[in-house]
Amino acid sequence: MTTTEAAPAIVPDFGDEAEDRKICFICSKGNLDMAYPALIMANGALTEGVEVDIFFTFWGMDMINKGTWDKLQFSMLGNTAMHMPGSTKHIPQGLGGLPGMTGYATKMLKKQIADLDVPEVPEFLQMLHDMGARLWACKMSVDMMGLTEDDMFEGVEAVINVNEFVELSDGAQVIFV
Amino acid sequence: MPTTTIADREVTVDEEGFMTVYDEWDEDLGAALASQIGIEMTEDHWRAVKFLREDFAAEGATPTIRRVSTVGGIPTKELFMLFPKKPAKKMAYVAGLPKPAGCV
Numbered sequence: 001m002t003t004t005e006a007a008p009a010i011v012p013d014f015g016d017e018a019e020d021r022k023i024c025f026i027c028s029k030g031n032l033d034m035a036y037p038a039l040i041m042a043n044g045a046l047t048e049g050v051e052v053d054i055f056f057t058f059w060g061m062d063m064i065n066k067g068t069w070d071k072l073q074f075s076m077l078g079n080t081a082m083h084m085p086g087s088t089k090h091i092p093q094g095l096g097g098l099p100g101m102t103g104y105a106t107k108m109l110k111k112q113i114a115d116l117d118v119p120e121v122p123e124f125l126q127m128l129h130d131m132g133a134r135l136w137a138c139k140m141s142v143d144m145m146g147l148t149e150d151d152m153f154e155g156v157e158a159v160i161n162v163n164e165f166v167e168l169s170d171g172a173q174v175i176f177v
Numbered sequence: 178m179p180t181t182t183i184a185d186r187e188v189t190v191d192e193e194g195f196m197t198v199y200d201e202w203d204e205d206l207g208a209a210l211a212s213q214i215g216i217e218m219t220e221d222h223w224r225a226v227k228f229l230r231e232d233f234a235a236e237g238a239t240p241t242i243r244r245v246s247t248v249g250g251i252p253t254k255e256l257f258m259l260f261p262k263k264p265a266k267k268m269a270y271v272a273g274l275p276k277p278a279g280c281v
Binding site for chain 2: 009010012013014015043044047048049116117119127130132
């Protein structure tokens with residue numbers, strides 16, 4: 001009688017036993033195109049089981065300020081990589097300063113983002129919050145801009161100072177946007 | 178493509194162990210895949226896995242977490258409870274589908 005030994009099943013390693021990894025993002029910009037990188041990376045990190053903290057400071061406060069978070073804009077000015085979708089020909093910088101161009105560029109970018117089924121900033125933040133990301137507002141920015149907690153997205157954990165941020169990011173990988 | 182034996186059946190998988198042939202999957206296999214990664218299937222787990230299977234058949238791609246939540250109607254929070262830590266990949270694995278390719 002012969003016996004054949006079954007090969008062990010190939011099972012993916014989901015890293016359940018791995019040590020907890022943590023990433024802290026700092027969002028310092030309020031331009032539409034600069035709001036997305038951290039949100040998208042944070043989303044990716046959360047679905048990989050990574051613990052995520054996001055600290056909003058300076059212009060990044062516009063991302064969590066309910067008066068501005070749905071009004072972020074994209075300007076062609078200062079962006080020398082600006083070209084029309086599907087073309088490699090650069091758009092002259094001077095055009096970006098014409099009246100209505102920021103509104104037009106914003107509309108175009110929003111459409112491209114929506115076409116990929118990527119949510120707008122308020123919905124994106126709610127999604128990250130639901131996935132377990134912790135959101136923090138910068139004390140100095142809040143004081144400087146005269147904001148209160150009522151102005152901010154309810155999902156924000158607290159207003160913290162930079163020392164508290166340094167403490168909570170202990171051992172984390174930090175990404176500044 | 179390598180093959181592996183799950184629940185006494187020979188199935189085709191990629192190097193990581195994700196199944197690569199849609200029609201080789203059935204619910205018995207799904208339950209066996211789930212138990213390999215420490216998940217015991219409940220009604221709620223099946224709801225998510227069945228949405229993944231149907232959506233893949235219709236769209237040709239494994240849905241992302243966002244799609245499972247917005248189109249499949251299962252809240253993100255719930256997905257993280259059902260398939261802890263890496264819900265997108267774990268759901269795909271149990272459903273016998275490739276990992277989702279989308280970023281969001």
